[in-house]
Every structure is written in structure tokens, then in C-alpha cells.
Amino acid sequence: GAVVSQHPSWVICKSGTSVKIECRSLDFQATTMFWYRQFPKQSLMLMATSNEGSKATYEQGVEKDKFLINHASLTLSTLTVTSAHPEDSSFYICSARDSNSFRNEQFFGPGTRLTVL
Amino acid sequence: GENVEQHPSTLSVQEGDSAVIKCTYSDSASNYFPWYKQELGKRPQLIIDIRSNVGEKKDQRIAVTLNKTAKHFSLHITETQPEDSAVYFCAASTNAGKSTFGDGTTLTVKP
Numbered sequence: 001g002a003v004v005s006q007h008p009s010w011v012i013c014k015s016g017t018s019v020k021i022e023c024r025s026l027d028f029q030a031t032t033m034f035w036y037r038q039f040p041k042q043s044l045m046l047m048a049t050s051n052e053g054s055k056a057t058y059e060q061g062v063e064k065d066k067f068l069i070n071h072a073s074l075t076l077s078t079l080t081v082t083s084a085h086p087e088d089s090s091f092y093i094c095s096a097r098d099s100n101s102f103r104n105e106q107f108f109g110p111g112t113r114l115t116v117l
Numbered sequence: 118g119e120n121v122e123q124h125p126s127t128l129s130v131q132e133g134d135s136a137v138i139k140c141t142y143s144d145s146a147s148n149y150f151p152w153y154k155q156e157l158g159k160r161p162q163l164i165i166d167i168r169s170n171v172g173e174k175k176d177q178r179i180a181v182t183l184n185k186t187a188k189h190f191s192l193h194i195t196e197t198q199p200e201d202s203a204v205y206f207c208a209a210s211t212n213a214g215k216s217t218f219g220d221g222t223t224l225t226v227k228p
Contacts, residue, residue: 032213032214034214034215034216042220042221043206043218043219043220043221044161044206044218045218046215046216046217046218049213049214049215060118091158093160093161097214104148104149104151104166104168104210104212104214105151105163105166106151106210106214106216108160108161108162109160110159110160111158111159111160113158
């Protein structure tokens with residue numbers, strides 16, 4: 001089946017620093033990837049839709065200047081949390097759709113746990 | 118935008134009993150409805166999905182029903198086992214692939 005990887009799996013950083021998370025589709029091409037944030041005991045909240053070769057589409061209430069998304073290739077999207085603060089601590093999960101499939105199925109990465117001290 | 122409501126938020130059943138989780142959605146353009154199982158600290162895993170042109174789908178102990186007119190769909194798990202204990206999420210998706218998730222149901226199966 002389709003595999004999506006994320007790196008790093010966890011990261012601890014100091015307040016004010018920036019953190020980059022990578023999402024890769026390993027065996028398929030993905031023109032569209034999605035970034036979610038999940039707080040403890042809560043649902044997945046869509047942050048933005050990452051589009052290869054163009055600007056990301058952000059959901060209402062998500063600051064595009066704080067959460068920078070780059071989707072420079074068909075297999076890689078990155079999310080950079082800039083000037084991270086403790087309230088940004090969360091589980092960040094990406095997903096990707098197979099561009100060559102008619103199916104709507106999304107394949108999820110294993111997630112990145114971010115802790116901001 | 119799409120709004121997905123999921124009930125119940127917690128569900129406890131005895132091993133061997135059935136479990137039913139229900140979701141409603143608001144956007145008539147949604148045409149793909151996956152169900153995910155998520156264990157603590159792990160990624161969501163697709164367990165079954167249904168498209169808007171189908172009313173019911175079954176895969177061994179798991180089934181999903183869809184009422185497009187009423188905009189609701191349900192997950193049915195029969196002969197529950199302790200390893201079915203997890204958080205289950207429903208979602209509604211359009212052709213663009215953007216998914217809206219329900220708030221989740223914590224299922225506990227007691228041995």
C-alpha cells in the first residue's frame with residue numbers, strides 16, 4: 001500500500017525557535033497533501049492544503065506566516081512552525097492523496113509530536 | 118464549510134456485543150466517507166470507507182451505512198473484541214480531497 005513518512009517523529013525545542021517537519025510520499029506522487037494538528041483527546045483539525053508548485057490554502061484561523069508550507073516536489077511537503085511557543089505543542093500529522101488514483105483515500109504519515117518549552 | 122458531528126463521544130461494550138457509531142454531515146457536495154481507527158500516539162488507520170453512490174458496505178465484522186438524503190452515516194462493529202478498543206473518527210470528504218473529521222468516539226471493549 002501507499003506509504004507516507006514524516007520526519008522527525010518527535011521534536012523538543014525552545015520557545016522562539018523554528019521547527020521544520022517533512023512529509024514524504026514514498027511510493028506515489030502527491031500533488032496535494034494535507035497538514036493536520038491534533039491536541040490531546042481531540043480530533044484532527046485541518047490546518048492547510050499543500051499544493052505542489054503553488055501556494056498552500058490555509059483554513060480559517062490558521063496563520064500562514066506562522067505555519068509556512070512548501071510543496072516543491074510531487075513527493076515532499078514541509079511545514080515550518082516559526083517562532084514556536086508552548087501553545088504550538090501538538091501532534092502534527094500530514095496526509096497525501098495519490099495523484100494517479102481516482103480514489104479519494106488519504107494516506108497518513110505517522111505524525112510528529114512537537115513540544116515547545 | 119463542512120460540519121461533521123459524531124456520536125457518542127464514548128462507548129463501552131462487552132466483548133462479543135455490537136458497537137454503533139453515528140455521524141452526520143452538512144455539505145451535500147461531500148461524496149466520500151471514511152472511518153478511521155486511531156490508537157494512542159499513532160496515525161489514523163482507514164478501516165472502511167463508502168462513497169455516496171453506495172448505501173452499504175461490509176468488510177468482515179465491520180460495516181458502514183450511508184443515508185445520503187438524511188446526510189448521515191454509521192459504523193457498525195459486530196462481535197467486538199478487546200483489540201477493537203481505540204478512538205474512531207468519521208470523516209466527510211469532497212472530490213478535492215479535503216476531509217472534515219468528527220470529534221471521535223472512544224470505544225472500550227470489556228473482556
